[in-house]
Amino acid sequence: MTxxxxxxxxxxxxxxxxxxxxxxxxxxGLAAVLTGLLLLVILLVSVLSNGLxxxxxxxxxxxxxxxxxxxxxxxAALVKTKIYRGFIExxxxxxxxxxxxxxxxxxxxxxxxxSKDAAASLRDWARTRLESDGEKxxxxxxxxxxxxxxxxxxxxxxxxxxxxxxxxxPEQLQLADTLRDAGVLVVKFNTGFFTxxxxxxxxxxxxxxxxxxxGSAYLMLIVLFLALPIGVAASIYxxxxxxxxxxxxxxxxxxxNLAAVPSIVFGILGLAIFINFIGLPQSAPIVGGxxxxxxxxxxxxxxxxxxxxxxxxxxxxxxxxxxxxxxxTVFHHVLPLAAPGILTGTIIGLAQxxxxxxxxxxxxxxxxxxxxxAGPPEGFFDPASALPVQVYNWTQRADPAFFERAxxxxxxxxxxxxxxxxxxxxxxxxxxxxx
Amino acid sequence: xxxxxxxxxTEGVNVHYGATHAIKDVTLDIPDKTVTAFIxxxxxxxSTFLRCINRMNDTIDVCRVTGIITIDGExxxxxxxxxxxxxxxxxxxxxxxxxxxxSIYDNVAYGPKIHGLARNRAELDEIVEKALRRGAIWDExxxxxxxxxxxxxxxxxxxxxxxxAIATEPEILLMDEPCSALDPIATSQVEELxxxxxxxxxxxxxxxxxxxxxxxxxxxxxxHLGTMVEYGETDEIFTNPRDERTENYITGRIG
Numbered sequence: 001m002t003x004x005x006x007x008x009x010x011x012x013x014x015x016x017x018x019x020x021x022x023x024x025x026x027x028x029g030l031a032a033v034l035t036g037l038l039l040l041v042i043l044l045v046s047v048l049s050n051g052l053x054x055x056x057x058x059x060x061x062x063x064x065x066x067x068x069x070x071x072x073x074x075x076a077a078l079v080k081t082k083i084y085r086g087f088i089e090x091x092x093x094x095x096x097x098x099x100x101x102x103x104x105x106x107x108x109x110x111x112x113x114x115s116k117d118a119a120a121s122l123r124d125w126a127r128t129r130l131e132s133d134g135e136k137x138x139x140x141x142x143x144x145x146x147x148x149x150x151x152x153x154x155x156x157x158x159x160x161x162x163x164x165x166x167x168x169x170p171e172q173l174q175l176a177d178t179l180r181d182a183g184v185l186v187v188k189f190n191t192g193f194f195t196x197x198x199x200x201x202x203x204x205x206x207x208x209x210x211x212x213x214x215g216s217a218y219l220m221l222i223v224l225f226l227a228l229p230i231g232v233a234a235s236i237y238x239x240x241x242x243x244x245x246x247x248x249x250x251x252x253x254x255x256x257n258l259a260a261v262p263s264i265v266f267g268i269l270g271l272a273i274f275i276n277f278i279g280l281p282q283s284a285p286i287v288g289g290x291x292x293x294x295x296x297x298x299x300x301x302x303x304x305x306x307x308x309x310x311x312x313x314x315x316x317x318x319x320x321x322x323x324x325x326x327x328x329t330v331f332h333h334v335l336p337l338a339a340p341g342i343l344t345g346t347i348i349g350l351a352q353x354x355x356x357x358x359x360x361x362x363x364x365x366x367x368x369x370x371x372x373x374a375g376p377p378e379g380f381f382d383p384a385s386a387l388p389v390q391v392y393n394w395t396q397r398a399d400p401a402f403f404e405r406a407x408x409x410x411x412x413x414x415x416x417x418x419x420x421x422x423x424x425x426x427x428x429x430x431x432x433x434x435x
Numbered sequence: 436x437x438x439x440x441x442x443x444x445t446e447g448v449n450v451h452y453g454a455t456h457a458i459k460d461v462t463l464d465i466p467d468k469t470v471t472a473f474i475x476x477x478x479x480x481x482s483t484f485l486r487c488i489n490r491m492n493d494t495i496d497v498c499r500v501t502g503i504i505t506i507d508g509e510x511x512x513x514x515x516x517x518x519x520x521x522x523x524x525x526x527x528x529x530x531x532x533x534x535x536x537x538s539i540y541d542n543v544a545y546g547p548k549i550h551g552l553a554r555n556r557a558e559l560d561e562i563v564e565k566a567l568r569r570g571a572i573w574d575e576x577x578x579x580x581x582x583x584x585x586x587x588x589x590x591x592x593x594x595x596x597x598x599x600a601i602a603t604e605p606e607i608l609l610m611d612e613p614c615s616a617l618d619p620i621a622t623s624q625v626e627e628l629x630x631x632x633x634x635x636x637x638x639x640x641x642x643x644x645x646x647x648x649x650x651x652x653x654x655x656x657x658x659h660l661g662t663m664v665e666y667g668e669t670d671e672i673f674t675n676p677r678d679e680r681t682e683n684y685i686t687g688r689i690g
Contacts, residue, residue: 244496314533318596320494322546322603323523332545333535 054408057190058145065138081119099182115144147204204401215384222289231300259298267359282364283383296349303345307338340431347424357388442467448502472648475658489525526605532592534584546603570598590621610640
């Protein structure tokens, strides 16, 4: 009988070592994942804590009553907004009284808490009244509060900082406290952040993403309608029809290289060719769209080719075997199977393009744009901004309120990107087919 | 057994894959309405030669075919021949069942549809039913024609592929190891089917199984290292081979 030298119940040294190595490797992997998650959380917390305030804004509620004579008088005056400011002061006094503010009932000081925008928006309303029938009109207005007052209600501005600030005084902040307690000054959801155009340094409260969102939408439309057909057609040709020779190899290598070209280079190219040589307008979505198309094409081509390659050759053989032409084989059998991959690649390419800033800076989309571009397709040639560029733009400005807006814009951008990526995952799940 | 007229004739066919000389100077006549088997060890070129007959090798860039292959006296490598039209006349069944990821009905209807064989839905239904019946799978799938073809078992998938190949009314049916992925029961079903098919088509089958060749074919060609060693009546090849290499192969000494 042979002597039993080892037992399965005790681990030998070698196995122990291997098990330890395996545990270490797992720990490294887990640590890597956790580090990634931690960084993501830090990013989200920082962006959200800085930017969520941008979605809320301080408004002053004033009931305004004007008659035809008042408006006509104001319109006849030389400095019209000054008269309208007077109207606001008159009506604020009444509003304050109604709200029960008796002490410190100073209408002029209260009107100072309003945005400079307020008189102009009252005038816009008043002028439309003139064209309608009637003699006397009233409306409850939610005027934007000035940026510093908004900052005070959100905690960004304090009594101490106001004492050093030329744009606001501690007395104004005290008045703001009173008005807030009276319910005249309220913080609520800021739809203007999504609809208003950019505003100047002095009117941070009126700055919105309207033009940037519209500009980004135009860019995406142009990129989608140019890059998808060109990219898919190029991939199908290269993958299914092109002879395998040196020229095809060369094209392939160059497409891969193109994907690695820094985006700013595409911006230079756009500036030199589309603006200086062809003469397309500066700051226009059409130029931005063309530049981003160039940038997105390699992504779409590479992912489409990968999707086409993943379709098993037996499907092609089967189709050719029953006498389908190469084109019928591609369009009836290969393309439907590759579609989920193509869609995913396209959406990821679009998401990249949506977040791209550098090339847009070079073609002038960083300009200060107050006017909305027209509807497509004419609007493609009007100046516009784009979301990432708007973020860049706002972070350049001195007023800390713009920093809050920039973070808010980043949140909007991230939400759009998340929607696109979720759509990509959803489409892939839905249309993925087994074979 | 009556000798049918030659359907396919090949003369001095050579195939090169880049620098590799895969088929060396093959000359043979394949008769009509007969099952002809190509046997030989792996890599001997029998599948390559089969794929020359419907020009499937055209899809491989580095593949070059020289020599003459005629079907009914027409050179299929003539410039004027459209391979798409040729493949309608010469159907093919592959080694691995490869139904399209579509319904059973659409799998069979696809060929007739693209060739315009049916004028309306009723005619198409008729063609599909006929093909599935001839493919000996109708009874198993008639109640679930709209289910995906990929959901069938391996043997059923292969018979579906055969039905798909015969739906376009080809004259020649090429089968590249059609039973290699099937279990013995499915294999015997497909073999029975092949035996039936010879009444309407000229069938050329590549197989690794000598028993299969003996069971289904009337003519057998033995390939070895790219050359066709011996070609003749199946009975004769298996009972009385003329070449030593053939004898070695069928007795299991090479291959």
